[in-house]
Amino acid sequence: MEVLSAFDWGLALTIALFAGVVKGSVGFALPLIMISGLSSFLDPRLSLAGILVSVLATNGWQVTRQGWGPARDAARLHWRYLLIVMVAIFLAAQLVMQIPRQWFYFILGIPVVGLSLVQLMGLRLTIPPSRRVVAEWGIGLVSGILGGLAGTWGPTTVLYLLAIETPKARQMVVQGVIYGAGSIILVLAHLRSGILNSETFWFSAALLPPALIGMAIGFRLQDRMDQDLFKKVTLLVLIVAGVNLIRKGLLG
Structure with missing residues (x-):
């Protein structure tokens, strides 16, 4: 594993904290924010390893926060x-090590x-009940491929749940179950x-405490703030982070 400076560590921990706040507030985007932020100054493979422990733990918290009953119902339905x-x-995920570093930024x-x-544009796709089975398989496949390669399957999942008009309370539970599994x-x-591996695990574990602290803050914000406005700000941040990744891919 590459040796990180004190500045690198501080920046990585700050990114994990912010990602936790966003996830606690809107129920997703922790992997996107962490992988985008970390990849801007670290090797993308180390960045991917860095998100894994936090993704596992925060999704577990999101699932159990609403109780096991709603989680079981969500699993049966989807x-x-x-x-x-x-x-x-x-x-x-087995293809990650075979992808050139430059292409990884594009992915x-x-x-x-x-x-x-x-x-952000507010485009809502509506999936009629007669096509939901096909949509589940198709969108689920795309989500899984993105998840395996880039560590994130949240945005496509959110778009799918919005397209089938899932109520807000149930959507938070369903997201937790899908992300947790x-x-x-x-x-x-x-x-x-x-x-x-034995080296990257410790980097990943070190990012967990700030991610959990951020998520606790985000849960409080979810109850007190206008979630729609907060989500728009989050999406703007994600766009900036994503453009930066594409820039790195273009410049090599």
Whole structure:
């Protein structure tokens, strides 16, 4: 693992804190913010390893915060989406080590910018009940591939839940279940791929405390602030981060 300076450590911990605040507030985007921020000054593979422990722990917290009953109901209702996401994450994760570093920035940056712009513009896709089974398999596959390669499957999942008009309270539970199940597979997959190993694990674990502190703050903000406005600000931050990744890919 590369040796990090004190400045690098401070910046990494700050990014984890901010990512936790956003996730606690809107229920997603921790992987996007962490991978975008960390990749701007660290090797993208180390950045991917860095998010894994925080992704696993924060998603576990999100699932259990509403209780196990709603979580079980969400799993039964969206079992197809859960299944294809987990399978696709595991398979796609095995390709990470074979992707050139420059292309990795594009794989991370383009989805971040594109999906954030779609949400920021307020575009809502409506999926009729007759096509929801096909949509679950298709969108779940795309989400899983992004999850395996870039460590994030949140934006596509949010777009899907909005498209089937999921009520806000249930959406938070469903997101937690989908992210929680996917994060377990993601960690197992990258133990196998070598991204998460005896060296990178400690870097990943060090980012967990600020992520949890940030998430606790975010939960309070979720109850007190205008969530729609906060989400728009978050999406603007994601767009800036994604553009920076694409810039790095273009410049090599």
